[in-house]
Amino acid sequence: MIELRGLTKSFGANTVLNGIDLDVKRGESLVVIGGSGTGKSVLLKCILGLIDPDSGTIRIDSQDVTRIPRQALLSRFGMLFQGGALFDSLPVWQNVAFRQLKGRMPRAIAKAHAIETLARVGLPARTADLYPAELSGGMQKRAALARAIAAQPEVIFFDEPTAGLDPIMAGVINDLIREAVTDLGATAITITHDMTTVRTVADRITLLHGGLLRWVGAVADLDQSGDAYVDQFIHGRSQGPITALR
Numbered sequence: 001m002i003e004l005r006g007l008t009k010s011f012g013a014n015t016v017l018n019g020i021d022l023d024v025k026r027g028e029s030l031v032v033i034g035g036s037g038t039g040k041s042v043l044l045k046c047i048l049g050l051i052d053p054d055s056g057t058i059r060i061d062s063q064d065v066t067r068i069p070r071q072a073l074l075s076r077f078g079m080l081f082q083g084g085a086l087f088d089s090l091p092v093w094q095n096v097a098f099r100q101l102k103g104r105m106p107r108a109i110a111k112a113h114a115i116e117t118l119a120r121v122g123l124p125a126r127t128a129d130l131y132p133a134e135l136s137g138g139m140q141k142r143a144a145l146a147r148a149i150a151a152q153p154e155v156i157f158f159d160e161p162t163a164g165l166d167p168i169m170a171g172v173i174n175d176l177i178r179e180a181v182t183d184l185g186a187t188a189i190t191i192t193h194d195m196t197t198v199r200t201v202a203d204r205i206t207l208l209h210g211g212l213l214r215w216v217g218a219v220a221d222l223d224q225s226g227d228a229y230v231d232q233f234i235h236g237r238s239q240g241p242i243t244a245l246r
C-alpha cells in the first residue's frame with residue numbers, strides 16, 4: 001500500500017536518508033527502530049508530505065503522493081504525535097472530533113462520535129468536556145490516540161507513543177494501539193525506542209541506520225536477526241556498531 005523507492009534526503013552535508021526502499025502492505029503494522037538522530041522522524045515526515053525528499057518516490061496505492069492534493073492525502077492519515085499535541089484551548093471532545101468538525105459534521109453528532117471513540121480507548125464520557133490540562137499524562141495520550149483513530153484513517157502514524165509514560169500505562173497504550181490497528185484494519189507505521197512497543201505493536205520491524213534500512217523482518221525473527229545493529233538495539237548495549245555519545 002505504501003511503497004518507497006530510492007528515497008534520499010540531506011540537510012546540507014548531512015545525508016539522513018540515502019536510498020530507502022520499503023513496502024508496507026495494507027493492514028500491516030510496521031515499526032521503525034534506530035538510534036537517536038538516524039532519521040526516523042524525517043522518514044515519517046516525508047511520507048506525510050511534510051518534508052520534500054531530494055529524490056526517490058513515495059506511492060500510496062500505486063499513486064505518487066506528489067500528485068495527490070495535500071488535503072486529500074492528509075485525510076487518509078491519522079497521527080499520534082510525540083507528546084500527544086492536543087489543542088489546550090479546546091475541550092477533549094473537540095480535540096477528538098477536530099476533523100469531523102472541520103468537515104462540518106453537526107456538533108451533536110460529532111460529540112456523540114467523540115464520546116464513543118473516547119470509550120474505545122478507556123476514557124469515560126465525563127472526560128469529553130474537560131480540557132487537556134485537566135487530564136493526567138496517560139489520559140492525554142489516550143485522548144490523542146482517540147483523535148488519531150476518530151476519522152477511521154487508512155494509515156496511522158505513531159511517533160514515540162509511549163514516551164514519558166510509566167511502564168504500566170505504556171503497556172496499556174501499546175495494547176490499545178494494537179487493538180485499534182486490528183479493529184480498523186489500518187496500516188500503521190510506528191517509531192519507537194520502547195522494546196515493549198516493538199513486540200506488542202509490530203508485525204514487521206525495520207532498523208534505520210546510516211541512511212539505509214539495514215534490516216527488515218518479522219517480529220518473530222527479531223531475536224535471531226543475525227544483525228549486530230539489531231542485536232545492540234534490542235539489548236540496549238552501549239557498545240556495538242551503533243556509536244552512542246556519552
Ligand SMILES: Nc1ncnc2c1ncn2[C@@H]1O[C@H](COP(=O)(O)OP(=O)(O)OP(=O)(O)O)[C@@H](O)[C@H]1O
Binds near residue numbers: 011039040
Ligand atoms: N528540518 C531540518 N533541518 C535540518 N536538519 C534536520 C531537520 N530535520 C531533521 N534534521 C536532521 O536529520 C537528522 C535525523 O533527525 P530525526 O529527527 O529524523 O531523527 P530520529 O531518528 O527521529 O531521532 P530521535 O530518535 O532522537 O527522535 C538529525 O541529524 C537532524 O538534525
